[in-house]
Amino acid sequence: MKKLLKEPFLHFVLIGLLIFMVYSLTTDEYDSDKDIIIDDSDISHLVSIWELQWQREPTTEELTGLIKKTVKQEVMYREALKMNLDHNDEIIKRRLAQKMDFLTNDVSALVNKPSDEDLESYYKENSGRYLRPHQFSFYQVCFTYDNHSDPVNQAKLILNDNSDLSPEQFMKFGDPLPFPYYYESIYANKLNSELGGKIAESLQELPLNQWTGPVESGFGTHLIYLTDRTEPKLPSFAQMKDVIRRDYDYDMEIESRKKIYDNIKSGYELKLKANLDKELKDKIMSEFGS
Template sequence: MPPRQPQDHALGLSLRLVREPLVHFFIIAAALFGLFAILDDTPAPMEETRLVVTDEDARRLAAEFAATWQRPPTVAELDYMIGQRVREEVYVREALALGLDRDDAVIRNRLRMKMEFLTESGVEAIASDATLEAHLASHPERFSQPPLVAFEQVLLDDALGAGEVMQVAARLNAGEGAGGAARAALLPPAFGPSPEHVVDGTFGKGFFDALVALPERRWSGPVKTPFGRHLVRVTDRRAARLPTLGEIRREVESDWRGTVRAALREARFEALLSRYEIVRPDLAAVLAP
């Protein structure tokens, strides 16, 4: 058989390409775009076809590059970034023209966040002490510290009678150890100043309240928990209190900013909402089976 000539090989390759479905798709797409371009004689507004990258845009891109790489960009690098900026703007404009932003939950949420950010951006001013003092006084429930209790405890052997328990308490108050009367457990023998939820979370509900009735600096009890009976010595007890601004200034300022942001956000929304006539559906009809 004589060898295949180059033109025969090229012809075979062309025939295979013509049979490819993907090639058919590109041919049809090109024809449709061409037909659309011919039939659509509506001139685009100048502002939609003119894309200007200003000197300020270029300086901003250069500054972003320098902030990331700790050096100014080269001419080639800046030219590439401008090209990417142009690519992004072209795609965004064409996407908006096609309405791709409509009914897109991600885009709508992002636009809402930007509007709220514009509204709240004025809250970054430094708050005066008088402003924060007033905020602290107006919202004591947000900053009040709960009552705290610190204590030591010994988990008693279950076999001890009431009289023996009293003897163990007397030995402990005399500065002696509990000896064999104590039962080994993973519970901490001493607790620093802690609020109710921490104490009850460790020893069981009601343990914090039981400690309230006990004297300070003296072993007493027993106090019952799901683990057994405990002899307890309260070492510190602190009542609920409202700290001074000097103690919690950062927390108060953060809470003040959050409160002002929320108020500004709602006020701004109500102002914007007043521009619209809102027509709502009949909810009963919507929910009717």
Template sequence: MPFVPALHREPIWRRPSRSESGHRPSGYPHLNRLNVMRHLLRQPLVWFVAIGILLFGADSFFSVDRSEIYVTAAMQERIGTLWQTQTGQVASAAELESLVNNWVREEVLYREALRLGLDQEDSIIRRRLVQKLGFIAESDPTTAPETATLQAYFQSNIEAYTLPLRYSFRQLYFQSVDDAQRALQQIAEGADASQLGETSMLNATYAYRSGLNLNATFGAGFADRLRGLDPGEWQGPVRSGFGQHLVLLTAIHPAEVSPFASVQTRVAQDYQQSQQEDARQRYVDNLMDQYTITLESR
């Protein structure tokens, strides 16, 4: 009688014995799936796709909904403070509500402009952003400079605090050369100079005026013409952008360095500005070092 083995149903899964731990029949479906999974996990492309999905999901989870504008209490307070700074008055409840509504409207338009890319290739926005970045670079708090530091800066930039050659004089105005020459003759004969001259918007007396100031007042070249005159007597006519002048030089003040005490406040301001400019330049230099600049040949 032939031997017929009894039918035996294998369990779907059982813990392998120690002797079987090194051998798993390929006929088990779950083992095939595990082998497939192991094979997939060894593929770089699978990991790349998985990481991309995770990053996309994280961005979607943590990003703020751009269609939502949440105006915090602190933001409303800042809006009210800005109003008070500009007007000197505390905003009423109605005014604050209107201010917040205007801010929200502006924020909506701002976001829409960004969405449409209106900030791209705009030279005005470009310059404004660069300007704001410059303010950030200059904003590092600095302690007040010591007097010795200011004195050293003063000596290093002495030309900026040197007063130029200056003139003090009286003048009589005339429209024509002939009238000016007749008046000069009258003065030489003893006439009172204060009774001569034509009416004008110019001052009769000028004191401690630099050549730059005089040229701005009387026209280019006027200071050079004064340089050839002798102090203490009426001379001329001296031409200006207005007409002709008789001039009495009362003093010529040579160039001189201003005393440090008289310009210390200005020196402190100049020093602070110099420090800010240096900080901005260092900031730009550090940024430039992070870029590779390539100019295409034309």
């Protein structure tokens, strides 16, 4: 039980539920339906927004105008509610749902920072997320379909006749393209992004220090002279601590929002009366928990 009470995620959920309980008890902010109260906090809010926009304090006349505008908005808002103008209004529904989301977002700001022990445990459980991919250093020449009817065959012919040439001698072959002749310590994901296709996967199996190929990319057919290949490695916890903390906070926030929503949702019953396919209807009802 003590261990459970120390769980940071439990803190997220409990604080989140507390926020909604307090908020639900304080929603009746008016002394009566006819009272429109403008207090110091309202004035401070109006002034802050003005200063943010205009980089100065409002004059007395400008402040008067802001207050009058706020009062008019409140009057019209209450009258609209009396007339049920908010009923089935998609914009209002969306805005109120967003405000509820903002409340759940505030939960993370109220929770104590995770300990190093929490972060290390998270790091171990999610180590694959922080694994650095292969790195490659290599020379390459490329033969494109724009310049060759059969670039694969052209690459094979060049390789068969010139496989003993050094990288410096070999650079006379291939088509001119807007990427380097030599790549140094480039990560696999970046390489695939630059050249297209899955060229990095092909480089994982190539021998070092000799011309090999052909290797396909999004640009065409390559001949490769691989000089170095670094296997994937996991950075230390100390190296990644700031990133781990950011990811931890984000995941905790997502999980807490889901738990809070599930708790609120449990007070409702979904009645799906639309004419939908049975499989789809069952799926929706199951996910809602009905």
